[in-house]
Amino acid sequence: MILTYMEIREDKIKKASLEALSEAKRRADDLNEDSVAVFLGKKIDNLAQEAFQYGASKVYLIENPLLEKYSSSLYTLALSEFIGEIKPKAVFFSATAMGKDLAPRVAAKLDVGVATDCTETRTENSGLEVERPIFAGKALAAFQFKSEPQIASLRPNVFPLLEPLSEEGEVVKKEVELSEDQAKEQVVEIKREEGDELDVTEAEVVISGGRGMKGPENFGLLKDIIALFSNAALGSSRSAVDAGWVDHQHQVGQTGKTVSPNLYIAVGISGAIQHLAGMSSSKFIVAINKDPEAAIFKVADFGVVGDLFKVIPPLKKELEKFKE
Amino acid sequence: MNILVFVKRVPDSESKIEIDHDNNQIDMEGLNFLMNPYDEYAVEEALQIKESKGGTVHVISVGSEESVTILKKALAMGADEALLVKDDKHETYDGLRAAKIIAEVVKNKYSDYSLVLFGKQSIDTDNSQVPSMVAGLLDLPQVNVVTELDIGDGSGTAGREIEGAVEKVEFSLPAVISAQKGLNEPRYETLKGIMAAKRKQVPVISLQELGIEESDLESKLELVNLSPPPTKEAGKKIEEEPEEAAKQLVKFLHEEAKII
Ligand SMILES: Cc1cc2nc3c(=O)[nH]c(=O)nc-3n(C[C@H](O)[C@H](O)[C@H](O)COP(=O)(O)OP(=O)(O)OC[C@H]3O[C@@H](n4cnc5c(N)ncnc54)[C@H](O)[C@@H]3O)c2cc1C
Ligand SMILES: Nc1ncnc2c1ncn2[C@@H]1O[C@H](COP(=O)(O)O)[C@@H](O)[C@H]1O
Numbered sequence: 054m055i056l057t058y059m060e061i062r063e064d065k066i067k068k069a070s071l072e073a074l075s076e077a078k079r080r081a082d083d084l085n086e087d088s089v090a091v092f093l094g095k096k097i098d099n100l101a102q103e104a105f106q107y108g109a110s111k112v113y114l115i116e117n118p119l120l121e122k123y124s125s126s127l128y129t130l131a132l133s134e135f136i137g138e139i140k141p142k143a144v145f146f147s148a149t150a151m152g153k154d155l156a157p158r159v160a161a162k163l164d165v166g167v168a169t170d171c172t173e174t175r176t177e178n179s180g181l182e183v184e185r186p187i188f189a190g191k192a193l194a195a196f197q198f199k200s201e202p203q204i205a206s207l208r209p210n211v212f213p214l215l216e217p218l219s220e221e222g223e224v225v226k227k228e229v230e231l232s233e234d235q236a237k238e239q240v241v242e243i244k245r246e247e248g249d250e251l252d253v254t255e256a257e258v259v260i261s262g263g264r265g266m267k268g269p270e271n272f273g274l275l276k277d278i279i280a281l282f283s284n285a286a287l288g289s290s291r292s293a294v295d296a297g298w299v300d301h302q303h304q305v306g307q308t309g310k311t312v313s314p315n316l317y318i319a320v321g322i323s324g325a326i327q328h329l330a331g332m333s334s335s336k337f338i339v340a341i342n343k344d345p346e347a348a349i350f351k352v353a354d355f356g357v358v359g360d361l362f363k364v365i366p367p368l369k370k371e372l373e374k375f376k377e
Numbered sequence: 378m379n380i381l382v383f384v385k386r387v388p389d390s391e392s393k394i395e396i397d398h399d400n401n402q403i404d405m406e407g408l409n410f411l412m413n414p415y416d417e418y419a420v421e422e423a424l425q426i427k428e429s430k431g432g433t434v435h436v437i438s439v440g441s442e443e444s445v446t447i448l449k450k451a452l453a454m455g456a457d458e459a460l461l462v463k464d465d466k467h468e469t470y471d472g473l474r475a476a477k478i479i480a481e482v483v484k485n486k487y488s489d490y491s492l493v494l495f496g497k498q499s500i501d502t503d504n505s506q507v508p509s510m511v512a513g514l515l516d517l518p519q520v521n522v523v524t525e526l527d528i529g530d531g532s533g534t535a536g537r538e539i540e541g542a543v544e545k546v547e548f549s550l551p552a553v554i555s556a557q558k559g560l561n562e563p564r565y566e567t568l569k570g571i572m573a574a575k576r577k578q579v580p581v582i583s584l585q586e587l588g589i590e591e592s593d594l595e596s597k598l599e600l601v602n603l604s605p606p607p608t609k610e611a612g613k614k615i616e617e618e619p620e621e622a623a624k625q626l627v628k629f630l631h632e633e634a635k636i637i
Binding site: 062123125126129149150151153154155156157158159160161162164165166167168169170177182185186187188189190191192193194195196197198199200237238239240241242243244245246250251252254255257258282301302304307308309315316326327333336337338339345350351352353354355356357358359360363364366367368370371372375376 | 388390391392393394396403414415470471472473476500501502503504505506507508509510511512513514516517518519520521522524534536537538539540541542543544545546547548549552557558559595596597598599600601602603604605606609611612613614615616617619620622623624626627629630631633634636637
């Protein structure tokens with residue numbers, strides 16, 4: 054049995070969890086195992102249906118009023134107890150902010166290993182083998198597990214979603230005894246970014262500006278392009294953040310966020326190794342830079358050598374023309 | 378308020394990484410090592426809390442003898458005490474090993490502490506595991522990837538980065554916190570600090586002295602292969618007039634990337 058932890062944000066299943074569940078189904082099929090899903094929350098029975106569409110044959114609901122808001126310690130308690138009971142061969146999390154916070158604590162409770170932020174899973178010797186970038190993506194490390202359950206968190210936007218199935222399955226409700234004082238920490242507020250912008254880690258298209266943008270006033274140029282795509286978000290290099298041009302939330306790279314969108318456009322970004330660490334797993338990379346020797350061109354599928362202030366306006370026009 | 382800060386010695390992020398295939402490990406020969414950059418934010422935060430509330434800042438590292446240099450750096454920044462937990466085992470990639478050692482150190486060596494600070498991630502293994510694991514093993518509250526921290530009497534509030542938002546988390550003390558860039562600006566060591574740190578002895582403790590057996594630390598993950606990242610085929614690079622460049626780029630987005 055492979056169990057996938059399903060993350061809920063704002064009463065919806067995170068897309069990254071559906072990706073993890075899709076991957077779990079593929080590996081479960083290889084191993085002749087079942088793929089099952091678990092949700093934690095207050096009242097969540099409306100979410101089971103979607104998990105069946107992505108390959109779960111059984112959905113477990115752990116409902117408790119104390120699980121309404123995320124708490125690392127409380128979720129760990131509920132989850133590790135449940136895992137101890139159903140004894141899955143493997144557990145998948147998505148490597149989101151929540152998954153990265155939760156998976157290692159659960160692993161420590163169960164005294165097993167965990168592989169974080171994996172970009173590939175496969176089967177080997179009737180167990181899992183996972184691969185993950187280390188040293189900021191300068192090497193890939195493949196791991197096998199010497200304990201069960203084998204726990205892995207999967208990088209968002211890397212694993213393809215299954216074509217939604219029309220299957221139904223069994224919903225099992227699980228009781229868990231929890232008391233308020235077991236919640237050692239508690240989320241009290243979630244402050245959305247202004248304007249409710251899409252986060253870089255969740256966007257299908259990321260358009261990033263670097264020091265070449267020259268100043269905060271020019272980021273409007275990029276926002277105009279972003280508006281022409283659906284599901285696009287603004288990213289940036291660290292230099293642009295350090296200069297105070299954009300908020301840290303937008304920073305891509307080793308000290309920022311790791312993204313793997315379908316399309317990454319680097320504008321006025323040199324391509325320092327710490328920046329590449331955060332975006333080199335993007336599916337298509339486009340670079341616009343006036344320096345033909347810029348390192349970013351080494352990873353770009355399509356590079357435009359030129360002054361961004363001259364290239365962006367006609368690009369906007371061409372995109373608009375295309376849309377018509 | 379006593380604060381424990383855990384710091385790790387890692388290769389500089391500029392390092393060229395070569396794989397030693399014979400030994401299935403990264404070749405560390407000739408690399409430049411420094412304090413894991415996120416741990417600097419943790420040290421800085423500890424110093425700022427100490428400056429406003431008083432107390433002692435302890436910095437601790439698990440690693441080889443060479444980790445003394447990063448402990449000295451933390452002392453030069455202003456930390457009061459350092460401790461090296463000697464563990465010569467080559468990087469195992471299994472965060473549980475370091476977490477178990479750290480949890481033992483905390484239990485055995487420090488009875489009175491309010492905060493256990495970490496960096497959010499080691500830049501060599503890119504694990505992001507140790508802080509949550511230590512919190513789990515010690516049954517402490519945890520907040521990771523913290524960019525805002527406010528410590529009160531017996532409790533605190535932290536802001537942590539999540540997708541598209543900052544999550545505010547309340548917790549009781551003692552607690553485990555891992556630092557993200559943005560939390561503060563780490564200070565530089567002063568000359569006076571460096572001189573003082575030079576004179577300070579860094580005590581060394583072995584796993585044995587902590588009562589840890591190698592069998593307690595058995596790795597649960599087996600590294601089966603290391604490989605370089607897949608090399609990308611060189612993409613197209615064009616130097617055209619802006620209008621023409623824009624046309625070709627849109628064509629690429631449509632025909633090859635199939636984004637539009
Ligand atoms: C520990 C550590 C962690 C780091 N973490 C990160 C991180 O998370 N993310 C990150 O991005 N960086 C990070 N860095 C910094 C990184 O090393 C680089 O300094 C940074 O990425 C450079 O940003 P940039 O490309 O915007 O600026 P620059 O390197 O200055 O490049 C600007 C580019 O813009 C081009 N340009 C200028 N004008 C124009 C124009 N008119 N038209 C077109 N092109 C133009 C130039 O040719 C140049 O290539 C980190 C560094 C360290 C040491
Ligand atoms: N060997 C170690 N010694 C001291 N602290 C460590 C060690 N390994 C990890 N840490 C701490 O745990 C944080 C996260 O590490 P990791 O889980 O390895 O990404 C680091 O930023 C350090 O603060």
